Amino acid sequence: MEGLVAFAVGLLTATGVYLMLRARTFPVLLGLTLLSYAVNLFLFASGGLVVGSAPLTDAGGGPYPDPIPQALVLTAIVIGFGMTALLVVLALRAIRETGGDHVDGGPG
Secondary structure (H helix, E strand, C coil), rough: HHHHHHHHHHHHHHHHHHHCCCCEEHHHHHHHHHHHHHHHHHHHCCCCCCCCCCCCCCCCCCCCCCCCHHHHHHHHHHEEEEEEEHHHHHHHCCCCCCCCCCCCCCCC
């Protein structure tokens, strides 16, 4: 289970970095979003991956995951959504002002 989550975090991070290095607005925005998903998944996994247990209590008698990373991920999802909405508005404004969608302000 941990290997699968680690692979998913690595794949999301690599794809996000690749997209952020592109010269167009939409891939950069998508790359930032994928990086935030990778960080959220990493934070969620840092609380412990316990299969078949209660999420907040130890009623099952075994180990249970830490609820603090779960709360951090919920907060990060909301912040990430707000950040993405702001970046979309800024990107649309930049496209309108410059006439192109290059992130370096070149002709588009």
